[in-house]
Amino acid sequence: MTAIISFIAVLLLVAIGYVGGSAGPSVRFLFGVVIPYAAFIFFVGGLIARIMKWASSPVPFNIVTTTGQQKTLPWIKHSKIESPYSAFGVVIRMALEILAFRSLFRNLKTQLHEGGRVAYGEAKWLWMAGLAFHYSFAIILFRHLRFFIEKVPVAVQMTDMLDSFLQIGAPLLYATDVVLLGAVTYLFIRRVAIPQVRYISLAADYFPLFLIFGIGATGVLMRYFTKTDIISVKMLAMGLISFKPVVPDTIGAMFFVHLFLLSVLFAYFPLSKLVHMGGVFLSPTRNLPNNSRAVRHVNPWNYPVHVHTYEEYENDFRDKMKEAGLPVEKE
Amino acid sequence: MSKLPKPAELAKVSYQLPKTGWMDTPVEFKPGMFCHGSKPKSLELVGFPNPREWRPADADWKLPENWKEIIIEGIADRLKKYRSFRLFMDICVRCGACADKCHFFIGTGDPRNMPVLRAELIRSVYRKEFTTAGKILGKMAGGRELTLDVLKEWWYYFYQCTECRRCSVFCPYGIDQAEITIIGRELLNLLGLNIEWIAGPVSNCYMKGNHLGLEPHTIVGNLEYMLDDIETVTGKRIKPTFNRKGAEILFVTPSGDLFADPGTYTAMGYLMLFEELGLDYTWSTYASEGGNFGFFTSNEMGKRLNSKIYAEAKRLGVKWILGGECGHMWRVLSQYMDTWNGPADFLEVPKSPITGTVFENAKSMKMVHVAEFTADLIKNNKLKLDPSRNDHLKVTWHDSCNVARGMGMLEEPRYVLKSVVNNFVEMPEDTIREKTFCCGSGTGLNASENMELRMKGGFPRANAVKYVHEHHGVNMLGNVCAIDRASLKALMEYWVPGVGVCGLHELVANAMIMTGEKERTTDLRGEPLPSVAAKEEKA
Structure with missing residues (x-):
């Protein structure tokens, strides 16, 4: 049900983008310039605000989750990354987490067999699909820089070349287009096909999948099928970043669908679970060193509490203590 | 029920x-899936x-x-x-x-x-x-x-x-x-x-120093029983001290070890080890709890209960603190104590008086885990060990959750274990170390009215034990946690009969040859040693 609602919502957004892109110049200006600007401002501002909000709450305790051997006696092999003691170890741990999804790589599949035997199997598909999705998305974003920079930088050209290494079709097929759409499709299928995952899924889990699929699909359509006037699109993009926006008449409606969905994604980003992009950097179970026994972690709101002092304890039990031969402070 | x-x-x-x-x-x-609600008295005592x-x-x-x-x-x-x-x-x-x-x-x-x-x-x-x-x-x-x-x-x-x-x-x-x-x-x-199984121990600990509510004379009395048993097994009479000012080390362990077996065997292990080393240490009846059910209640309650450890170390004027085998106790000590009640600048960086090893990894919070302490002793050949005394046991190792994932102590107990037993088998790799499974009764859920919950929660752990029991004949489940010792016993009786539960230092004490001890014929549980059993069989 939540999936269907999300799907309809995205269809509606597609329709809005299409209508906007097919309308007169002022509406096309709204969809080509005003909304993208607003979405970008919302994205940057919203993300900063969200991160500031997280950062405004302190980390009162060192709650690192250790996934390896602590640093202890010199002859015991210390797991420098899984149980980092130094800042350097933490950096490596975080880099692995962010760039290689280290924790997700550990994923296992737990199965209960006949006769009550529990078995654990490899489960790397989610990790693979996650990596494929994030990296292809990042590469596609990077490739798009060719629209925003007059003289396309070598790095972007190289990416473009490598991405189309398959040398299929004209224009050349980008591998990342296929991977992105494939990965998003997989993430959607697993969300509905695995009963437990379907059970926990909210509209907010389906919506971004459909939205990103829509963005990818319209991009693919424009490149390989409906053919878009690249020169005009570049004019629009250059206009946007040089703050001299123009909306050439030669741009088709399909492009406006693409741009509108992307604007929605940008605006939606800071309000949604997609903020995990920023959040993962701040996760206290991962970004702290396991050194709280050697270096005191300070809690800024630590406050004095009521305690039951030794004096009170001895007052309660003095006779019994003396009888048991225990030393006392006051006779 | x-x-x-x-x-x-x-x-x-x-x-x-x-x-x-x-x-x-x-x-x-x-029914069977939840605990009794907290009693008014337990909340009143601590002002909840x-x-x-x-x-x-x-x-x-x-x-x-x-x-x-x-x-x-x-x-x-x-x-x-x-x-x-x-x-x-x-x-x-x-x-x-x-x-x-x-x-x-x-x-x-x-x-x-x-x-x-x-x-x-x-x-x-x-x-x-x-x-x-x-x-x-x-x-x-x-x-x-x-x-x-x-x-x-x-x-x-x-x-x-x-x-x-x-x-x-x-x-x-x-x-x-x-x-x-x-x-x-x-x-x-x-x-x-709250649940009473947490609220009760919390108020006990606040007023009497430990979860079980053992009053000072009872602590002494319980230890006396253990000393009698140690004398029976080894022929040696040990005289530990309590609340002694000027001792070098304060020893703190969960009160569960003073109360019921198999925890008591672990406590006997500590007593024997420290005696053999001639360690200048003291027990405390005021800071007589290493565990912290306050931590399962609120941050503030955790801090209130924890405060006694440093306070007592200061009052007694010890140099550093040694801590016994317990799971959540060590999460609290490692990740909370110094922040809550530190800095413990009145203590010294822990240094083993036997080997001279300085525990740099504990230089701020000043407390050492007994498994770290013992591993260092064994590495430096300070103990005379006869692991064959544990030959009647085939041991597997349960990493306690908090120690594994909230501290990272994985190898020290294994090193000690391998030095004191000849038969050690690991459980399947996805169920140990950082992926270890809980006993199902942690965080104060080890009551009796929720037994069904506990058996269900402990199912994956028991399943892995069952695997090594059936494939390798494992008959003993070792661990460094007082709640494990109390709860895994019930879990094994239910899921894997024939597997016992023990603490690390019970096995250490069994294997350790003490100066001037008589020829031992039984282990700490009074079971005949393998060599004796073999002789009897021949006869």
Whole structure:
């Protein structure tokens, strides 16, 4: 049900983008310039605000989750990354987490067999699909820089070349287009096909999948099928970043669908679970060193509490203590 | 009390999901799956709110008029205090990687026991009350109203989580359900909604120094019994000291080890080891608890109970502190004590008086784990060991959750173990070390009225033990945790009969040849030693 609602919502957004892109110049200006600007401002501002909000709450305790051997006696092999003691170890741990999804790589599949035997199997598909999705998305974003920079930088050209290494079709097929759409499709299928995952899924889990699929699909359509006037699109993009926006008449409606969905994604980003992009950097179970026994972690709101002092304890039990031969402070 | 089903029945876990979504599926309080509510006296003693007689199964929980306001304000307050909480409310993508990692989910099949869903119980209210989308879109945005039913659901499921952190190992963002349960329980405690199995030990510990409420003379008395047993086994009479000023080391261990077997055998192990070393140490009757059930109540209560350790070390003028075998005790000591009650600048950096080893890794909090201490002794050849005395045992090792995932102590106990036993077998690799499974009874859930919950929660752990029991003839489950020693015993009796439970230092003491001891014929449990048993058989 939540999936269907999300799907309809995205269809509606597609329709809005299409209508906007097919309308007169002022509406096309709204969809080509005003909304993208607003979405970008919302994205940057919203993300900063969200991160500031997280950062405004302190980390009162060192709650690192250790996934390896602590640093202890010199002859015991210390797991420098899984149980980092130094800042350097933490950096490596975080880099692995962010760039290689280290924790997700550990994923296992737990199965209960006949006769009550529990078995654990490899489960790397989610990790693979996650990596494929994030990296292809990042590469596609990077490739798009060719629209925003007059003289396309070598790095972007190289990416473009490598991405189309398959040398299929004209224009050349980008591998990342296929991977992105494939990965998003997989993430959607697993969300509905695995009963437990379907059970926990909210509209907010389906919506971004459909939205990103829509963005990818319209991009693919424009490149390989409906053919878009690249020169005009570049004019629009250059206009946007040089703050001299123009909306050439030669741009088709399909492009406006693409741009509108992307604007929605940008605006939606800071309000949604997609903020995990920023959040993962701040996760206290991962970004702290396991050194709280050697270096005191300070809690800024630590406050004095009521305690039951030794004096009170001895007052309660003095006779019994003396009888048991225990030393006392006051006779 | 409800009747505990047979193991064969309990092993048939259904993972069938309800037809209705979880927000629309009412929670059913099943007997055997929850603990008794806190008694008024236990709350009054430590000044907790809303002390009254109440029963979790009753419709009326006798809550204050403004209970909802208290909870919402409580959430707001904690969002400001804990980055973990604020972050974990926002960044979960519900990928489900944590779902089948929870021992309670594996053992019950209850979808609300998937860590992600347990977190959603509180996240849904957070969205409704604290996010714009949730305020406007409500259920569409995953938000829901805080009602009495929701509160009851929280209670039921936050007392079905043992804060073991296994889920946090697999989460791509490091979201730690333990942290959410800790805060969830804190919120419940604002309304006096604790369980007696926690609230009772907390008030005991506050007033008497330990969870079991052992008064000073009882502690001495209990140790005397152990000393008698040690004398029977070794022919040596040991005379430990209590509350002694000027000792070099203060020794603190969970009170469970002073109370019931097999914990008492571990305590006998400590006594024998320290005697053999001639260690200048003292026990304390005031700081007579290493564990901390306050930690399962609220951050503040955890701090209040923990304060005694440093306070006593200061009063007695010791140089450093040695800590016994306990799981959550070491999470608290490693990650909280110094922050709460430090800096312990009146102590010295721990240095083993036997080997001269300086424990740099504990240079600020000044407390050493006895497994670290003993590993260092063995490495430096300071103990005379005869591991064959443990030859009647085939031992496997249970990593306690907190020690594994909240401290990272994995190798020290293994090193000690391999030095004192000849037969050691690891359980399957996905069930040990950082992926270890909880005993199912941690965080104060080791009561008797919730036995079904405990057996279900301990199912994955027992399953792995069963595997090595059947394939390798394992008959002893070693660990460094007092709650394990108390609860795994019941778990083994239920799931894997024929496997005993012991602490590390019981095995150390069995193998250790003491100066001037008589020829031993039995182990600490009074069982004939393998050599003796073999002779008897011949005869």
